[in-house]
Amino acid sequence: MNRYKIFAEITDELFKINTGINFGNDIFQMLKKVISFDSGYIFFQNPERLEHSFNPQTSCLNDIKPPYLKENLEFKNSVYAEIVIAGNGFDEADKKIFKAFSSIIANIIKDIEIAKVIKMQGEILQAGYIETSKQSTKLKRADKAKTKFLSHVTHELRTPLNSILGYSELLSAEIAGKLNKKQKDYVEDIKIAGINLLGMINEVLDISKIESGNLTLNITNFSIENSVNEVVNTIYPLALKKKIKISKKICDIRINADCQKIQQILFNLIGNSVKYTPENGNIRINVSVKDRKLIIAVKDNGIGIDKKYHKKIFQRFKQITESDSNSTGLGLAITKELVKLHGGKIFLNSETGIGSEFVVELPLN
Ligand SMILES: Nc1ncnc2c1ncn2[C@@H]1O[C@H](COP(=O)(O)OP(=O)(O)OP(=O)(O)O)[C@@H](O)[C@H]1O
Ligand SMILES: [Mg+2]
Incomplete structure (x- = not known):
């Protein structure tokens, strides 16, 4: 049969050749069906590549004795290897067939290389x-x-702390006997430290519940005025210490909401106003109803917040001012969650050096 015809037949077979370690051997065996030669080599320019050869007594082109046929294997116009067969002599037909064979091999290797790279990348991605x-x-x-531990520890801490606060309240009310000025001051300090600590514990407890998705509403009907007054009374010692005046205008209605959580919102916002307002400042609390919404506004004339931080401060642990050790940076993140849980929204108007106003809108139903 005509050699070119045989070659045409083997090209189909060539593409089916497994590209494993016998690749060199296999392709040269196939080439032997159309060209007679003694040994065959593929020399890669990149030494890391496997060298494919047939009868491999040599690993360098210079060691091969003529006569031999040599072709470049190219990919995107760059030579990446040379394919060589050596024997007793080659005619024109051998040269033509070898050239065609080389270009097929170049394609096969190129495909293998691409496949290898894709496979490697796939493996890296998979890993x-x-x-x-x-x-x-x-x-x-x-x-x-961590959430479970925190919620357990904080819960356990809350109980004794409540009794510390309760007894210091009794002491300062002088129910168990009159106190002198110094004793009164000390009791006031205990109370303030207790309130701050309780605030922090509640925050950690709340954030644990939010994270674990355990925060649910316990809806009751209660007077918003009483709720605000209770919170203001709790925070009052902190305001007194900084000579901050708190004024209130509260519409007298009853609402359906989670009383403890609404108080937590108030505690966080009023607490912040006290914390971030210098001595002799003013805080104004306004509670009104508009468009079937309860509007709670807490306004202070404190240090204010730069516009660029208006979004950030609602993220967990985000603090922009150097805070004292009583701050965790969780208050507003929790407040936002609690407002959201009630189907409401929270807004901020604030300017540095002028003051801040936090407005909470809760749907009334
Ligand atoms: N009324 C305010 N005036 C000025 N800055 C405020 C006010 N409220 C909040 N900020 C700023 O926003 C930051 C975040 O407030 P957030 O209540 O979340 O945390 P915190 O008060 O630092 O700590 P805590 O977790 O104890 O509440 C504060 O650190 C402060 O920089
Ligand atoms: Mg706070």
């Missing part, structure tokens, strides 16, 4: 994905354990 999902499972587990 990265497995690693990431492993880490994320670990993190989730650790996060759950």
